[in-house]
Amino acid sequence: DRLTAAQPLLGRLAQDTHAAALFDLLAQIEQREPGGTTAPAGLDMQRIHARVAAAIDTGLAGGPGMLSWQHLLGGNGGPQQPAREILLIDPVLDHGRVLAARAVMEEMRSLRTRLGLDQGPVRMRLTGSTALRFEEMKSVIEGAGLTGLLALLAVTVIMLAGLRSIPLSLIALANLALGLIITTGFAAVAIGRVNLISVSFVVLYIGLGVNYAVHYLLRYREIAQREPTGKTAAIRSTIGAGRFLLYPLTLSALTTALGFFAFVPTAFSGIAELGLIAGVAMLVTLLLSYTALPTMLALFRPQVKSAAPAHDRGWRKHLEFPLRHRRLVLGLGALLVIAALPALPELRFDSDPLNVRDPASESVVTIRTLLAEGDAGYRNIQVLMDADADTEAMRRELQALPTVARAASLESFVPDNQEDKLFVIEDLGWVLGPGVINADWQTDPLAVETLAASAAALADALGAGAERAELTESLARLQKALAGPGADSTATRVNRALTAGLQPTLGRLGAGLQASRPVTREDLPEWLVDQWRGRSGTRLLQVYPAVNVLDFERQTEFTEQVQSVAGARATGGPVIQLEAGRAITEAFRQALLWAVIGIALVLLATLRRPLAAAGVMAPLLLGGLLTLAAMVLFDLPFNFANVVALPLLLGVAVDNGIHLVARHRAGLLPDGNVLRTATARAIVVGAMITAGGFGNLAFSPHSGTASLGIILAMGLTLMVVATLIFLPAMLGRGK
Numbered sequence: 001d002r003l004t005a006a007q008p009l010l011g012r013l014a015q016d017t018h019a020a021a022l023f024d025l026l027a028q029i030e031q032r033e034p035g036g037t038t039a040p041a042g043l044d045m046q047r048i049h050a051r052v053a054a055a056i057d058t059g060l061a062g063g064p065g066m067l068s069w070q071h072l073l074g075g076n077g078g079p080q081q082p083a084r085e086i087l088l089i090d091p092v093l094d095h096g097r098v099l100a101a102r103a104v105m106e107e108m109r110s111l112r113t114r115l116g117l118d119q120g121p122v123r124m125r126l127t128g129s130t131a132l133r134f135e136e137m138k139s140v141i142e143g144a145g146l147t148g149l150l151a152l153l154a155v156t157v158i159m160l161a162g163l164r165s166i167p168l169s170l171i172a173l174a175n176l177a178l179g180l181i182i183t184t185g186f187a188a189v190a191i192g193r194v195n196l197i198s199v200s201f202v203v204l205y206i207g208l209g210v211n212y213a214v215h216y217l218l219r220y221r222e223i224a225q226r227e228p229t230g231k232t233a234a235i236r237s238t239i240g241a242g243r244f245l246l247y248p249l250t251l252s253a254l255t256t257a258l259g260f261f262a263f264v265p266t267a268f269s270g271i272a273e274l275g276l277i278a279g280v281a282m283l284v285t286l287l288l289s290y291t292a293l294p295t296m297l298a299l300f301r302p303q304v305k306s307a308a309p310a311h312d313r314g315w316r317k318h319l320e321f322p323l324r325h326r327r328l329v330l331g332l333g334a335l336l337v338i339a340a341l342p343a344l345p346e347l348r349f350d351s352d353p354l355n356v357r358d359p360a361s362e363s364v365v366t367i368r369t370l371l372a373e374g375d376a377g378y379r380n381i382q383v384l385m386d387a388d389a390d391t392e393a394m395r396r397e398l399q400a401l402p403t404v405a406r407a408a409s410l411e412s413f414v415p416d417n418q419e420d421k422l423f424v425i426e427d428l429g430w431v432l433g434p435g436v437i438n439a440d441w442q443t444d445p446l447a448v449e450t451l452a453a454s455a456a457a458l459a460d461a462l463g464a465g466a467e468r469a470e471l472t473e474s475l476a477r478l479q480k481a482l483a484g485p486g487a488d489s490t491a492t493r494v495n496r497a498l499t500a501g502l503q504p505t506l507g508r509l510g511a512g513l514q515a516s517r518p519v520t521r522e523d524l525p526e527w528l529v530d531q532w533r534g535r536s537g538t539r540l541l542q543v544y545p546a547v548n549v550l551d552f553e554r555q556t557e558f559t560e561q562v563q564s565v566a567g568a569r570a571t572g573g574p575v576i577q578l579e580a581g582r583a584i585t586e587a588f589r590q591a592l593l594w595a596v597i598g599i600a601l602v603l604l605a606t607l608r609r610p611l612a613a614a615g616v617m618a619p620l621l622l623g624g625l626l627t628l629a630a631m632v633l634f635d636l637p638f639n640f641a642n643v644v645a646l647p648l649l650l651g652v653a654v655d656n657g658i659h660l661v662a663r664h665r666a667g668l669l670p671d672g673n674v675l676r677t678a679t680a681r682a683i684v685v686g687a688m689i690t691a692g693g694f695g696n697l698a699f700s701p702h703s704g705t706a707s708l709g710i711i712l713a714m715g716l717t718l719m720v721v722a723t724l725i726f727l728p729a730m731l732g733r734g735k
Contacts (some may be wrong), residue, residue, distance in 0.1 A: 001335075004569075010595070013025065013502060017499050017502055017503060017703070018446045018450070018451075018453050018495060018499065019446065019451060019454075019494060019495040019498040019499055020446060020450045020453075020454035021454075021629055022052070022499065022685055023451075023454035023455055023457065023458040024050075024454050024457065024458075025700070026052070026458055026461075026462075027454075027457050027458040027460075027461040029045065030458075030461040030462055030551070031461050031619070046384040049462075049468060049470065049471040050470055050471070051066065051067060051068075051255065051475035052471060052472070052474075052498065053470045054067075054470040054474075055067035055489040055494075055498050055500070056474040056475070056477070056494055057477070057496065058473055058476055058493035059493040059495075059496065059497030059498065060477060060478065060481055060493070060494065062493060063497075064122070064499050065497065066496065066498075066501045067497060067498050067499075067502075068345055068501055069502045069504045069505040069506075070501070074093065074427065078239075079602070082271045082432040084371075089128075089372045090132050091104040091569055092104060093130070094448060096499065098137065098139075098141070098193070098534075099134060099137055099138060100132045100134075101131070101133065102134065102149065104130070104135050105126070105130075106129065108126055108654050109126070109424075109454045110532075110546065112124045112126075116209065118121055118510060121314075125362060125365075125366045126363060126366070127363040127366035127367045127370070128361070128363070128367075128378075131362075131363040132353075132354075132357065132363045132364065132367065134314070134363075135357070135358065135361040135362065135364070135652050136353075136357045136358070136361075136362045136702065139357070139358040139361065139700070139701045139702045140178075140199050140200075140700070140702045140705060141199060141703055142701065143699070143701050143702050143706075144199050144200060144202055144203065144455045144700070144705075145701030146699060146700070147200075147203045147300060147699055147700050147705075148202045148206065148695050148696075148710070149201050149486045150346055150696040150699060151203045151206040151207060151692065151693040151694075151696040151697075152206055154689075154692035154693060154695075154696060155173075155206055155207065155210055155689050155692060155693055156169065156173065158688045158692050159172055159173075159210065159214065159685070160216065160682070160684075161708050162218075162220065162684075162685030162688065163214070163217055163221070164216075164642070164687070165221070165302060165304055166302075167302035168217045168220075168221070168302050168304070169298060169667045171293065171296045171300065171302065172214065172217060172299065173215040174292075174296060175209075175211070175213045175288055175289070175293050175296070176205075176206065176210045176212075176293055177210045178214065178288060178292055179205070179209045179281065179284050179285050179288050180202070180205055180206070180209065182284050182288075183205060183277065183280060183281040183284055184199075184202075185600065186277070186280055186284075187201070187277045189300075190276070190277075190280075190572050191192035191273050191276070191277070198270065198273045198274040198277055200274075200697060200705055201274060201278060201281075203693060203694070203696060203697055203709075204278065204648075204693070204712075205278070205281055206279070206693045207276075207514075207689060207690040207691070207692065207693020207694050208256075208282070208285075208652060208690055208693070209281065209285050210686075210689055211655065211686040211689065211690060212249055212252070212253070212285050212286065212680050213289065214247060214685050214686045214689065215248075215249065215679070215682040215686065216241050216242070216245055216249070216289055216293055217241075217245055217293075218678040218679075218681055218682040218685070219240075219241040219388075219678055219679070219682070220237045220240075220243055220297060220304075221237075221304045222236060222677075222678035223236070223237040223240040223241055224237040224303075224304045225304060227487075229597060234297060234298065234302070235298055235301075237297075238297040238298055239294075242294055243288060244666070245289075246290075247662060248608075248658050248659045248662035248663075249260050249286060249289060249372075250657050251284060251602065251603075251606050251658050251662075252654070252655035252659065253282050253285065253286035253400055253602070254602055255598075255602050255651065255654045255658065256282045256651045256655060257279040257283055258279075258284040258595065258598035258599055258602060258651065258655065259279075259307035259595045259598070259599060259647055259649075259650050259651015259652070259654070260275045260276075260277040260278040260279035260648070260651055261275055261276070261598075262273025262275065262591045262592075262593075262594035262598060262647055262651075263276075263587075263591045263644065263647065264276050264279070265590065265594070266587035266588075266591055266644075267583050267586075267587055268583060268584050268587040270640075271320060271587055271588075271591065271643070272699050274500065274644060275591070275644075278648075278679060292690055298463075305543065309628070314538075316338065316581075317674040318672060319673055319680075320671075320724050321733070322675070322726070322728040322729040323673060323729065323733050324639055324723075325729075326729040326732065328728065329725060329726060329729040330729055330730070332433075332724075333618075333622055333726050336622065336625075336626060337622060337625060339629075340625045340628070340629035341625070342627055343453075343628065343629040343632040343633070344625075344628060344632075345636065346632045347631065347632060347635060347637070348637045348638070348644070349584070349585050349629060349638045349639070350552065350637040350638065350639045351552070351577050351578065351580060351581025351584075351639070351640070352550075352552055352555075352577065353577065353640065354367065354368065354550075355639065355703065355704075356639045356640055356641050356702065356704030356705075356707075357702065357703060357704070358701045358702055358703065358704050359703060362452045362703075368550070369576070371549060371550055372550065373687040377542065377544070377573075377729055378573060379545060379549035379555065379560065379564075379573050379574055380543060380544055380545070380572055380573070381542075381543040381545075381558075381570050381571070381574055381575055382540060382541065382542060382543070382571050382572040382575075383398070383407075383540070383541040383543060383562070383569050383570050383571075383574075384386045384539075384540060384569050385536055385538065385539045385540070385541060385564045385569065386537075386539075386540075387536065387537025387538060387539070388517035388536060389539075391539050391541065391699075392411065393408050393410075394407075394541060394565070394566065395407045395408075395412075395541055397565050398541065398543050398562060398566065400477065401559070401561075401562065401565065402543065402546070402562045403546055403547050403554075403557055403558040403561050404543055404544065404546055404558070404561070404562070405543060405544040405545060405546035406544050407541055407542070407544070408541070408542045408544070409532065409539065409540070409541050409542075410521065410524070410528075410529065410532035410533055410539065410540070411521065413521075413528065413735045414519055414521055414524075418518040418519065419518070420519075420531055422515060422516070422518070425512070425513055426513055430454065439639050446491055446492070446495045447491075448482055448487045448488060448490075448491045450484065451478075451491050451494070451495065452479060452482040452483070454474075455475050455478050455479050456479060457483070458471075458475060459472055459475040459479070462475075471580055475712040478490075478494060489700065500519045516690065540580065540631055541566075543562055543566075543570075545558045546558075546572075549574065555574050555577075555578075556578060558574065559574040559575055559577075560578075562575075563575065565601055580640075584640060584643055585638075587643075587645075588638070588643045588644075588647070591647040592646060592647045592650070595647040595650050596617075596650065599617070599650065599651070599654050600613060600617060603617065603654075603658075607661065614678065615657070615684050615726070615730045615731060616654060616657030616661055617654075617657070618726065618727075618730070619657060619719065619723040619725075619726045620650055620653055620654055620657065620719055620723070621723070621725050622722045622726065623649075623653065623718040623719030623720075623721070623722040623723070624646055624649065624650065624715070625720065626718045626722070627645075627646065627649070627711065627714060627715035627718050627719070629644070630714055630718070631711065636688055636707055636711060638702060639704050639707060641702070641704025641707065642704060642709050642711050643710040644708070644710040645708060645712055645715060646715070649712065649713070649715045649716055649719060652716065653715075653716060653719035653720065653723065656683045656686075656687070656719075656720055656723045656724075657687075657727055659679050659682070659683060660674055660680070660683070660723065660724075660728070661726050661727075662679075662730070663677050663679035663680075664731050669733075671731035673728070673733065674731065675724065675728055680724065683724065684724070687716060687717070687720040690713075690716055691713045691716050691717055691720075692713075694709055694713045694716060695709055695710075695712075695713035696709060697709025697710075697712070698710050698713070725727075
């Protein structure tokens with residue numbers, strides 16, 4: 001009806017599509033001159049005036065918008081935003097490279113620059129699974145380089161402060177570098193690739209690999225301070241440190257390696273590969289601690305100071321607190337457990353891969369925009385139907401689900417009620433006439449003088465009515481701009497903003513009015529059929545969500561409802577995301593269980609006292625419980641990248657308890673306090689080094705890696721503090 005009412009207006013504009021002709025037509029409508037065009041019934045001229053005014057202002061400002069003739073004539077109106085076209089590209093990937101999509105992404109971006117589509121009114125943005133994976137891996141690799149350098153710097157500074165010796169620090173760094181080279185070589189041979197999780201190993205090893213050297217070197221220093229100076233002093237100190245630490249370092253390496261190897265049996269390859277690399281790295285570090293490290297000490301014979309600084313003596317009274325107030329300390333631990341337990345049910349796993357990627361990357365920003373505006377099928381669910389299955393019945397059943405907006409099949413491209421629609425099309429073709437349908441859109445450039453004169457005439461015809469003020473003011477701004485410098489450019493921009501949308505709108509209308517017979521499935525293009533029907537006859541159903549799929553709970557509800565109808569035939573992003581989240585959660589539980597069991601068995605077998613083994617494990621479990629509570633408090637959910645944190649922390653932090661128990665059993669404690677030994681100092685320095693290394697992951701642009709760094713640094717700090725406070729209180733004063 002609205003197209004029929006607008007026929008006189010469209011007929012006039014089809015003869016002359018310049019903005020000047022539009023102004024003349026609007027002026028005639030206002031003047032209602034004899035022989036002029038009167039306002040067509042059914043068209044809201046006040047709304048048309050407002051939309052034309054907005055389009056004029058858009059053209060004056062040089063914006064990309066244009067007047068939407070389709071919406072205007074269809075009753076919606078409004079300046080049309082730039083049309084969005086989605087091009088689907090099937091890229092050729094080089095799977096022999098870490099960044100398999102590097103070549104295609106670089107070529108696409110180069111093409112965008114050559115075409116001038118990286119700026120201006122028409123822009124091209126890249127997203128989709130290939131672009132998302134490429135930018136994610138790129139951000140992880142770049143983040144690994146940055147965080148690796150920051151971790152090395154932090155480790156060096158902390159180690160210099162802890163060892164108080166440049167030669168000892170250089171020896172530790174050399175040992176670290178050698179271990180990193182050997183472990184990287186092992187990873188290249190045994191696995192041959194890196195993934196989004198294992199690529200963070202470098203930073204983890206920088207924080208972990210130096211710990212054994214710190215214990216060895218601080219014990220070396222403690223012995224050397226008692227040894228008389230001489231050529232053999234360094235050798236005697238080296239042998240003494242190695243003999244004393246053989247048991248605790250070996251036990252620590254075994255338990256830490258077990259903590260990492262617990263990831264290997266899991267179904268998540270990313271976690272399994274990290275576990276294998278890191279577990280082997282711990283054994284390599286132990287080997288170097290008894291080969292390369294003693295060799296460097298014997299060769300360079302570093303000298304150490306014999307006097308402890310005054311501030312060490314000032315700390316002694318604080319170190320007595322866990323022993324003097326054992327009941328208070330243990331009671332405080334029990335209260336912390338009671339306080340932290342209620343937070344555990346609030347833990348959640350965020351399985352949305354978008355949330356672990358760099359939020360500022362082009363692919364993430366673009367896909368979020370498309371999802372928010374409902375223009376992407378990125379979170380659709382695909383249902384694969386056998387050739388002999390009733391696809392239409394399944395489509396109707398899915399369509400009836402409350403979380404489904406629509407379910408489409410190949411048959412959905414064939415219109416319904418075609419006979420009635422063909423009658424309407426034929427009738428509309430007669431009403432509009434060939435002048436509109438077959439109009440010649442080749443027009444000459446618009447002269448500035450012509451546009452200025454038409455704008456002035458329309459302004460005079462509008463008069464001073466309040467309802468016409470918006471268009472009158474826009475016309476005044478246009479006339480002023482046309483009288484100034486750059487008038488030709490202004491005329492071109494305004495003409496485009498007003499009429500560029502008219503030609504394609506009427507062109508599509510004319511093409512649509514050529515339909516003369518019903519459309520069948522055989523009329524559908526081959527490329528479209530190939531997307532919806534497999535060679536074996538398998539047919540595809542696309543299920544579109546009616547809920548906000550950026551909300552994890554709503555997406556889960558949508559996925560589970562579709563699965564309840566389609567069963568195992570349902571696949572696609574939401575299904576894979578949900579099932580992967582469940583698989584990784586199960587992998588996390590398995591790894592945590594195996595880590596706890598494996599570490600506990602090794603402790604029982606080596607310490608040979610259940611109470612001693614419990615004493616080592618209890619602070620770890622308390623620290624882990626506090627870490628989980630802190631994650632709830634600071635809204636840090638588990639995700640694909642950080643789910644390894646807790647089992648990893650157990651494997652790392654157990655070393656501290658082992659060293660304290662071993663040192664406590666060895667005796668010769670200052671005032672019977674294990675916290676006043678080089679072992680306790682090594683634990684503190686090592687924890688600071690490890691936390692400093694882990695914490696640098698927080699600077700990664702990859703959100704998942706950054707959250708892993710935060711949880712590791714926070715969790716290790718809590719576990720070490722728990723070990724240094726509660727374990728001495730459990731052990732009591734030694735000999």
